[in-house]
Amino acid sequence: xxxxxxxxxxxxxxxxxxxxxxxxxxxxxxxxxxxxxxxxxxxxxxxxxxxxxxxxxxxxxxxxxxxxxxxxxxxxxxxxxxxxxxxxxxxxxxxxxx
Amino acid sequence: xxxxxxxxxxxxxxxxxxxxxxxxxxxxxxxxxxxxxxxxxxxxxxxxxxxxxxxxxxxxxxxxxxxxxxxxxxxxxxxxxxxxxxxxxxxxxxxxxxxxxxxxxxxxxxxxxxxxxxxxxxxxxxxxxxxxxxxxxxxxxxxxxxxxxxxxxxxxxxxxxxxxxxxxxxxxxxxxxxxxxxxxxxxxxxxxxxxxxxxxxxxxxxxxxxxxxxxxxxxxxxxxxxxxxxxxxxxxxxxxxxxxxxxxxxxxxxxxxxxxxxxxxxxxxxxxxxxxxxxxxxxxxxxxxxxxxxxxxxxxxxxxxxxxxxxxxxxxxxxxxxxxxxxxxxxxxxxxxxxxxxxxxxxxxxxxxxxxxxxxxxxxxxxxxxxxxxxxxxxxxxxxxxxxxxxxxxxxxxxxxxxxxxxxxxxxxxxxxxxxxxxxxxxxxxxxxxxxxxxxxxxxxxxxxxxxxxxxxxxxxxxxxxxxxxxxxxxxxxxxxxxxxxxxxxxxxxxxxxxxxxxxxxxxxxxxxxxxxxxxxxxxxxxxxxxxxxxxxxxxxxxxxxxxxxx
Numbered sequence: 189x190x191x192x193x194x195x196x197x198x199x200x201x202x203x204x205x206x207x208x209x210x211x212x213x214x215x216x217x218x219x220x221x222x223x224x225x226x227x228x229x230x231x232x233x234x235x236x237x238x239x240x241x242x243x244x245x246x247x248x249x250x251x252x253x254x255x256x257x258x259x260x261x262x263x264x265x266x267x268x269x270x271x272x273x274x275x276x277x278x279x280x281x282x283x284x285x286x
Numbered sequence: 287x288x289x290x291x292x293x294x295x296x297x298x299x300x301x302x303x304x305x306x307x308x309x310x311x312x313x314x315x316x317x318x319x320x321x322x323x324x325x326x327x328x329x330x331x332x333x334x335x336x337x338x339x340x341x342x343x344x345x346x347x348x349x350x351x352x353x354x355x356x357x358x359x360x361x362x363x364x365x366x367x368x369x370x371x372x373x374x375x376x377x378x379x380x381x382x383x384x385x386x387x388x389x390x391x392x393x394x395x396x397x398x399x400x401x402x403x404x405x406x407x408x409x410x411x412x413x414x415x416x417x418x419x420x421x422x423x424x425x426x427x428x429x430x431x432x433x434x435x436x437x438x439x440x441x442x443x444x445x446x447x448x449x450x451x452x453x454x455x456x457x458x459x460x461x462x463x464x465x466x467x468x469x470x471x472x473x474x475x476x477x478x479x480x481x482x483x484x485x486x487x488x489x490x491x492x493x494x495x496x497x498x499x500x501x502x503x504x505x506x507x508x509x510x511x512x513x514x515x516x517x518x519x520x521x522x523x524x525x526x527x528x529x530x531x532x533x534x535x536x537x538x539x540x541x542x543x544x545x546x547x548x549x550x551x552x553x554x555x556x557x558x559x560x561x562x563x564x565x566x567x568x569x570x571x572x573x574x575x576x577x578x579x580x581x582x583x584x585x586x587x588x589x590x591x592x593x594x595x596x597x598x599x600x601x602x603x604x605x606x607x608x609x610x611x612x613x614x615x616x617x618x619x620x621x622x623x624x625x626x627x628x629x630x631x632x633x634x635x636x637x638x639x640x641x642x643x644x645x646x647x648x649x650x651x652x653x654x655x656x657x658x659x660x661x662x663x664x665x666x667x668x669x670x671x672x673x674x675x676x677x678x679x680x681x682x683x684x685x686x687x688x689x690x691x692x693x694x695x696x697x698x699x700x701x702x703x704x705x706x707x708x709x710x711x712x713x714x715x716x717x718x719x720x721x722x723x724x725x726x727x728x729x730x731x732x733x734x735x736x737x738x739x740x741x742x743x744x745x746x747x748x749x750x751x752x753x754x755x756x757x758x759x760x761x762x763x764x765x766x767x768x769x770x771x772x773x774x775x776x777x778x779x780x781x782x783x784x785x786x787x788x789x790x791x792x793x794x795x796x797x798x799x800x801x802x803x804x805x806x807x808x809x810x811x812x813x814x815x816x817x818x819x820x821x822x823x824x825x826x827x828x829x830x831x832x833x834x835x836x837x
Contacts, residue, residue: 204766207783208764208765208766208768208769208783208785209766209769209770210766210767210769210770219522219525222372222773222777222778223778224525225524225525225714225778225779226524226525226547226548226551226714227547227714227783228783229525230551230554231783245555246526246527246528246554246555246557247526247527247528247531247555247556247557248528249525249526249528250526250529251522251523251525251526251529254525254526
C-alpha cells in the first residue's frame with residue numbers, strides 16, 4: 189500500500205509546485221474542480237514523465253485515469269510497472285501493491 | 287410579423303416532429319419534444335410573472351434542459367442569459383445582478399451555487415426531474431409544474447428586432463459586460479452561413495463550445511434552421527484527444543466548429559488517423575489564431591474535408607468574415623487570413639481619424655453591417671465608446687464597431703490580423719481582459735500590487751497568462767495560496783499559469799508598470815526551462831525520449 193500512497197503524495201506535491209494548485213485531498217475530483225484543462229493536463233503529463241521516468245500517451249488515457257490524485261498515482265504505478273519492468277528496485281517496491 | 291429564432295423550431299416541429307434534433311450521452315430529443323417542452327416552459331415562465339423583455343438566466347450545464355430553456359425564454363418573449371456554471375459564485379453574482387434576471391433556470395448540478403447567488407428576489411425555475419430544490423431558495427416552478435402546462439404555442443408579441451440573448455464577456459475594469467444580441471442579428475448570419483456551408487437536414491453538427499460562448503449560437507440555431515442533428519460534445523472529452531476523436535468518428539459528425547486550441551491539443555497527441563472521420567465534410571474554427579503547423583496536421587490527415595477560418599467578436603454576432611483554406615499550407619510560418627466579409631457585413635481598416643488605410647498598412651479593424659449588436663446591456667457610455675459612426679457613411683448604415691484588433695489588407699484583398707491595440711487576450715478561445723484579472727488580484731489582502739502579462743509561448747501554444755506580484759508587507763503567500771484565493775473571483779481559464787514574486791514592480795519612464803520588462807523576465811524564466819510550457823508537436827520530453835531509446 190505504501191508505494192501507492194507515496195506516489196499519490198508526490199503527484200499531489202507536483203500539482204502544487206508545478207501547476208500552483210493545492211488539491212484538497214487525494215480523492216478530490218480534479219475535473220469537477222477545474223484543476224485540469226487541456227493546457228494544465230499537458231503540463232502535468234510532462235512533469236509526470238520527467239519525475240517518474242515514464243511515457244504517458246495522451247491518446248490512450250481514459251477520463252477515470254485523471255479523476256483524482258489517487259487515480260493519477262495508480263496510472264503512474266501502472267505505467268512504471270509496464271515500462272520499467274527491468275527496474276528491480278521499483279518492481280520490489282510495488283510488488284505487494286499491484 | 288418579422289422572423290424570430292423560435293419560428294424555425296416551431297416549423298421543424300410541424301414538418302417533422304419525430305426527427306432527432308439533439309443527441310447527448312446516448313439520449314435523443316426530437317424536434318417535436320423540444321418544441322413542446324419549450325412551449326410548456328414558456329407558459330410556466332409567463333405564469334411566474336416573466337413579461338416581454340425580462341431576462342431568464344440559464345444556470346445550466348450543457349444538456350437538453352438548457353436548450354429547452356433558451357427556446358422557452360424566447361417563446362415567452364424573454365431574453366435568455368446563458369451562465370457559466372463553472373464560474374465562481376462571486377463573478378456569477380455580478381453577472382446576475384447586472385442582467386437583473388426575473389427568473390433563473392437551474393438543475394441539481396448548480397445547487398451549491400444557488401445558495402450563494404439567489405438570496406434576493408430572483409426566483410428559480412427548477413428544471414431537475416428528480417432532485418429536490420435546495421432549502422432557502424425561492425422557487426417559481428418545478429419540473430412537474432412545467433409538465434402540467436399546455437404544449438401548444440403560447441401567444442407572443444416579440445419581433446425580430448427584439449433582443450434574444452445577452453452574452454457576458456470579460457470587462458477591463460473587472461465587471462463583465464453584457465452584449466445584447468437580437469433575433470435578426472443571428473438570423474442574418476444564418477441567412478448567409480446555412481446556404482454558404484450547404485448545411486442540410488442530414489447534417490450532424492458538433493456543439494463543442496460552452497453555451498455561454500458566442501460560437502454556440504451558430505451550432506444551435508444553425509442546426510434548427512437546417513433541421514439537422516446537434517451533437518453535444520461532453521465537456522470532459524476536451525482533456526482527452528483520443529476520446530474526442532472517437533466521439534467525432536462514432537457520432538458520424540459532418541460539421542465540426544470550435545476554437546483552435548482543442549484542435550491543437552488533438553494534433554499534438556496525434557489522435558487523428560489518416561482519412562479519419564469519413565462523414566466529416568467541413569471543419570470550422572473561430573475565436574483565435576489556429577497555429578499553422580496544427581492546421582497542416584489536420585489538413586494532411588483529412589484531405590477530403592473543407593477547412594474554414596471564421597473571425598468576429600461577440601459584438602458582431604458569431605462571425606463577420608470567413609476564409610476557406612484553398613490548400614494545405616506548405617509554409618509552417620504562413621499566416622491564415624481572416625478572409626472576406628460575410629454577406630451583409632463590412633470590414634474596415636481605419637486610422638486614428640477613421641480614414642481607410644492603404645493595403646499592407648496596419649490600422650484598427652472596424653466591423654459594420656447586419657451583425658452589429660445594439661450595444662452593451664444598460665451601459666450606454668461603454669456602447670458609445672466602441673460603436674461609432676463611420677464618417678464616410680452617414681446614417682444607421684454607417685454604424686461601426688471598433689474591435690480592438692489591428693489588421694492589414696493584403697494585396698490580394700484578404701484581411702490579416704496583426705494583434706491587439708489593448709490588453710485583451712485570447713486564451714484557449716476565451717476572451718480575457720487582463721484588467722479583470724488584475725482587478726481581482728488587487729482585491730486580495732496578500733498582494734500589494736500585481737501585474738498580469740500574456741506571453742505567446744511559441745507558434746504552437748496559445749497564450750500563457752503570467753502574474754508578477756509584490757506581496758503586502760508581512761505576507762509570504764505561496765502561488766498556490768494566491769491561486770486558490772483568486773479562483774473564488776475569476777473563472778479557471780483566467781488564472782495565471784506562472785507566478786513571479788517581486789520586491790518592486792518595474793516601472794517605465796511614465797511611472798507605469800513596465801510590461802515589456804515583465805515579459806522579458808518571464809521569457810527568461812521560460813528559457814531557463816523552469817516554465818512548464820507544453821512541448822511542441824512531435825517533440826517528446828527528455829524522459830520519454832530516453833525511454834524510447836530503450837524500447
